[in-house]
Amino acid sequence: MNTFGNIFRLTSFGESHGAGIGGIIDGCPAGIEVDMDFIQNELNRRRPGQSKITTPRNEADKVEFLSGIFEGKTTGTPIGFIIWNANQHSSDYDNMKALYRPSHADYTYQQKYGIRDHRGGGRSSARETIARCVAGALAKLALNQLNVSITAYTSQVGGIKLEKLYSEYDLNTIEDTPVRCPDAAKAEEMITLINEVKSKGDTIGGVITCVIKGTPVGLGEPVFGKLHAALGNAMLSINAVKGFEYGDGFDVNHRGSEVNDEFYDKDGTIDTRTNHSGGIQGGISNGQDIYFRVAFKPVATILMQQHTVDQEGNEADIKARGRHDACVLPRAVPIVEAMAAMTILDYYLLNKAR
Amino acid sequence: MNTFGNIFRLTSFGESHGAGIGGIIDGCPAGIEVDMDFIQNELNRRRPGQSKITTPRNEADKVEFLSGIFEGKTTGTPIGFIIWNANQHSSDYDNMKALYRPSHADYTYQQKYGIRDHRGGGRSSARETIARCVAGALAKLALNQLNVSITAYTSQVGGIKLEKLYSEYDLNTIEDTPVRCPDAAKAEEMITLINEVKSKGDTIGGVITCVIKGTPVGLGEPVFGKLHAALGNAMLSINAVKGFEYGDGFDVNHRGSEVNDEFYDKDGTIDTRTNHSGGIQGGISNGQDIYFRVAFKPVATILMQQHTVDQEGNEADIKARGRHDACVLPRAVPIVEAMAAMTILDYYLLNKAR
Amino acid sequence: MNTFGNIFRLTSFGESHGAGIGGIIDGCPAGIEVDMDFIQNELNRRRPGQSKITTPRNEADKVEFLSGIFEGKTTGTPIGFIIWNANQHSSDYDNMKALYRPSHADYTYQQKYGIRDHRGGGRSSARETIARCVAGALAKLALNQLNVSITAYTSQVGGIKLEKLYSEYDLNTIEDTPVRCPDAAKAEEMITLINEVKSKGDTIGGVITCVIKGTPVGLGEPVFGKLHAALGNAMLSINAVKGFEYGDGFDVNHRGSEVNDEFYDKDGTIDTRTNHSGGIQGGISNGQDIYFRVAFKPVATILMQQHTVDQEGNEADIKARGRHDACVLPRAVPIVEAMAAMTILDYYLLNKAR
Amino acid sequence: MNTFGNIFRLTSFGESHGAGIGGIIDGCPAGIEVDMDFIQNELNRRRPGQSKITTPRNEADKVEFLSGIFEGKTTGTPIGFIIWNANQHSSDYDNMKALYRPSHADYTYQQKYGIRDHRGGGRSSARETIARCVAGALAKLALNQLNVSITAYTSQVGGIKLEKLYSEYDLNTIEDTPVRCPDAAKAEEMITLINEVKSKGDTIGGVITCVIKGTPVGLGEPVFGKLHAALGNAMLSINAVKGFEYGDGFDVNHRGSEVNDEFYDKDGTIDTRTNHSGGIQGGISNGQDIYFRVAFKPVATILMQQHTVDQEGNEADIKARGRHDACVLPRAVPIVEAMAAMTILDYYLLNKAR
Secondary structure (H helix, E strand, O other): OOEEOOOOEEEEEEOOOOOEEEEEEEOOOOOOEOOHHHHHHHHHHHOOOOOOOOOOOOOOOOEEEOOOEEOOEEOOOOEEEEEEOOOOOOOOOHHHOOEOOOOOOHHHHHHHHOOOOOHHHHHHOHHHHHHHHHHHHHHHHHHHOOOOEEEEEEEEEOOEEOOOOHHHOOHHHHHHOOOOOOOHHHHHHHHHHHHHHHHOOOOEOEEEEEEEEOOOOOOOEOOOEOHHHHHHHHHHOOOOEEEEEEOOOOOOOOEHHHHOOOEEEEOOEEEEOOOOOOOEEOOEEOOOOEEEEEEEOOOOOOOOOEEEEEOOOOEEEEOOOOOOOOOOHHHHHHHHHHHHHHHHHHHHHHHHOO | OOEEOOOOEEEEEEOOOOOEEEEEEEOOOOOOEOOHHHHHHHHHHHOOOOOOOOOOOOOOOOEEEOOOEEOOEEOOOOEEEEEEOOOOOOOOOHHHOOEOOOOOOHHHHHHHHOOOOOHHHHHHOHHHHHHHHHHHHHHHHHHHOOOOEEEEEEEEEOOEEOOOOHHHOOHHHHHHOOOOOOOHHHHHHHHHHHHHHHHOOOOEOEEEEEEEEOOOOOOOEOOOEOHHHHHHHHHHOOOOEEEEEEOOOOOOOOEHHHHOOOEEEEOOEEEEOOOOOOOEEOOEEOOOOEEEEEEEOOOOOOOOOEEEEEOOOOEEEEOOOOOOOOOOHHHHHHHHHHHHHHHHHHHHHHHHOO | OOEEOOOOEEEEEEOOOOOEEEEEEEOOOOOOEOOHHHHHHHHHHHOOOOOOOOOOOOOOOOOEEOOOEEOOEEOOOOEEEEEEOOOOOOOOOHHHOOEOOOOOOHHHHHHHHOOOOOHHHHHHOHHHHHHHHHHHHHHHHHHHOOOOEEEEEEEEEOOEEOOOOHHHOOHHHHHHOOOOOOOHHHHHHHHHHHHHHHHOOOOEOEEEEEEEEOOOOOOOEOOOEOHHHHHHHHHHOOOOEEEEEEOOOOOOOOEHHHHOOOEEEEOOEEEEOOOOOOOEEOOEEOOOOEEEEEEEOOOOOOOOOEEEEEOOOOEEEEOOOOOOOOOOHHHHHHHHHHHHHHHHHHHHHHHHOO | OOEEOOOOEEEEEEOOOOOEEEEEEEOOOOOOEOOHHHHHHHHHHHOOOOOOOOOOOOOOOOEEEOOOEEOOEEOOOOEEEEEEOOOOOOOOOHHHOOEOOOOOOHHHHHHHHOOOOOHHHHHHOHHHHHHHHHHHHHHHHHHHOOOOEEEEEEEEEOOEEOOOOHHHOOHHHHHHOOOOOOOHHHHHHHHHHHHHHHHOOOOEOEEEEEEEEOOOOOOOEOOOEOHHHHHHHHHHOOOOEEEEEEOOOOOOOOEHHHHOOOEEEEOOEEEEOOOOOOOEEOOEEOOOOEEEEEEEOOOOOOOOOEEEEEOOOOEEEEOOOOOOOOOOHHHHHHHHHHHHHHHHHHHHHHHHOO
């Protein structure tokens, strides 16, 4: 269950404070030119410490490919890779060894497996997502050749929310703000909020919006492999994600007559006048833009005293030290893109198998 | 891709106006007593024509089991079943044969497969969900023995919304109202709204809330088989579903310090004081109630004139005749429960394999 | 685990004396013309009672398709089907209810599941293979369009064995003899042997050889999805099969210098001078004929007294009554072909997904 | 398709002359003590250069675990590992870059993927099997706790063949001879033959027999997941394997009355008097010893001149230089055991999920 995908498959491994995080990408099409700068840049986008508002922990996350690439191109054989952990011998966590941090996975892992690597959350740490970014970067390279583009951005932090649809923003400006938000004014508000939250040692939730352009008609495998179900599954597998909606989503107070997407003839091709469907009908892409929103809870690690119990059930207080990530949204943007890229490429390949 | 689940697996078949809808349930534990009345009742709950507010099309949906049951008990071998379609030779749809109904799957199926059974939506019809109710009923029977209960209800229709958390309602009253809503006053409002929408030939969206009680600690397979990701995937595979959230979901305007679920010692067992996590931490059930919400768009079939194109791209008008389902929510309640039951049982069995 | 295949997938159900045997074929390419006569003929080839040497039990095995076919063509949606059992209420087996028949699956099913349908072997009956023949027939229809042909024949019964390679026989004559053997003289010997065995109420084993012509280069998914491993897995899933070998197989007393298949230029295309590899190198088809051999033990049901125990472990004698199949080989020929056809089509579709 | 198993799953990566060979083991039960000496010894058993009769290429194959193990025990999270290649920058193969070696996978990989790492066979090299030995060693450690033991030995080299059943040999003596054969006299003959073959630069095929003792009743998932089909699939995925048989296998010249395994009461437990079934009935283990045989062709790499073509189809001569493995059987013994161990553990875990 550490494998994602059907044809293009990522299997990942690694704990927060073990040797490293890595994975195997199987089913990657052969002949893709591996643009190492692009891949490293995707990892950098995810990396903490990029700006004052994210966690300053400096991880020099360099990916090392171990197989499946020959003379700069993918060969169709499995691509092994690893990102070594800089500081795996940390004893920072010794004092929390036996404590269950609230809203973390310490308790559930311990109960399920009877043993756990407690250091930094072990396998349940969000550091695991770095493997997704590597595989997502490769998927993006493959999708580039198909003219499919995937763009995510922070659309809400706490109560500060972009009210307009994605199409009303200039998505080229996303990387211009440290929160990865295409609305510069709202971005400033978000930054102010995050800094305030951060100064208290607290954290705040938010929403990421993602847009996929250029998807061909026909991706999706009804009835249990609907494209949006696969996207939802992908997003919900990201740490701290609590919700997924596509198209009109939870905005359900509408009549069918208002939100049905009528077809029309657009210069000889069939188009829809609106896109409430979010680019997917009956679980299959219809060629329109696919867009969806992903809800993130505030990160559980806070620098404030909390109440909890230890493994024996004794009540205790707990307080994390050091640095923390007051708002994970900006860093999660490339992860959302990576999962979307893997899903779309996987379904593109699945659709070829007919 | 017409298969759902890992160990407890449903593979389904059938078109709206073909011979019937059926499936094969593989991996069902042996020795489950097959309570036929219970199963038939689950199908009845889903059936249209139960009340004035749902579609009056009368389908006598009787399930016929074909294998896997011997002397009233499951044998561990695959359980084949079929629900015959009463009216498979309908020519009602002949006039719409070449037309793409707005926000239906006609266009995407035709483009993906190059051929489609156009009658009543064919495979993309919601009639397919009847197979899910059969498998879900069996899963419920198995879960009963584990003291796991699953209850869903209509929590929003159009703008009429239950504001309180599930725990503040008496879930035993759900079946008392035709909309399956535990708030009798809101239920009346919903009914009024649905009747108004229905009289216009229009449709309206809404939200279903689902609660799972009694889940043992430890269900969930990180990192790509997180329990909530599996539930989300299950819900998003249901026709007309546009969103899924669990725990606090899209209600993200909170600080970590507000929504972290602190552990405490409750008479010798470890408990949490709050349940913002929705019963799942790190993708694994923690023994608290699991709850989530599912958004449904208004059904695409409306009895109003709409604009569209035909398969050749010629512009045309289209208007469905006869009966329609103004609000699918009440009928979808048992389907949500069925998908939840299958997911929980599947993950229960998966968790045994370690 | 009642599902076979990756893209083209058969899930089957049914017991020997239940309602019927059926299945769901998912992932069948859309647009295949469903030649019902061809399919029925494939079922007839498998049917007992075709001649004096096979079991005279007369089963009128008519397949009824339930979905996935529209106006004579496959639609890409799942194809449900059933073959009803003529005599499901048989009490013939009541006297053997609690007895474990030697070398049958009675004991292992009972131990694994704690319950079993004892009538005629229930799920473990070879009657299950009829579902394979339906799916195999559809696969053959799809492969016909790709000019892939699959032919199996009886190459050994007891000690009577065809010594020459498949290429030295006229495979068009296979159906001319009731044992499905292309060597008329050997066929006569086989028939004589089978009749002798049959007269004693005994059974005899043998070998089936299968040849696949026209496979394109490139089918096979190393390292764990090698084409011959998939074929071996397929064959070993057939009742009574005890061995599988391809190319030179167990004929291992050779030097590399003798059996390496040298490449040469054959009128502008790359060919091999010999085919010891059996058409597969490194797990991937090389365009040469694929050929393999499948060993069948004598059928366990004999009309002779045997010793055994009952479910409580009490010693007992057992003797089957009525009719039996002295040599299953002729009937198994279409089943071998069916499994090969499904495997090749599945791998053809998998290979498109890159 | 570089993944093996259902619950206990190995995904492997790596090319002969790339950075290394590695993999991820997912689904390994938590709490297994990781005996590093045992694991390294399993790798050593597979390593070439152990004696004069195997290839003297000296690979110091040390496994490095990267995750999933904490304080000496498995944690239930994925176990990443790598064995670095000592000599990855070899240019030994430059002269054969464009040539298709007879009976190797050069041609099929090039045709399938349009690109290949030609150095030493790349992904198709038998060096890949080292990852299997790592996973197999972990599986053996888990099976030890269940009292399941797995032992393989060389039972045939060329025409020199052990004629007796496994039960007539002392399996504790297998490691005493460099060919891993429990019959010391035959072992001497085999060594003489191998040395003769080796001196000519040629290779020779053979057979490995494997015995599994202590398997509980009930492992196997009919009808498409029969235990012997899974074992056959596992064995056929090993490089150079051409055939698999279990129990009586291809020894089909017997009557049912001769080879049916009668049940009897053995001191209160149900036993069989004979074991022609090879420990599996109806695809499910019956508690008797499981035994099977695996056929290996002579290795394709010979130090003799052969004819072939290059990628453009031009005819050419080819002659490998340096060292070669005249008989792969002794080294393949631990690989057969590793694949058997993974299969049995996987099916043991699957069987728990009911």
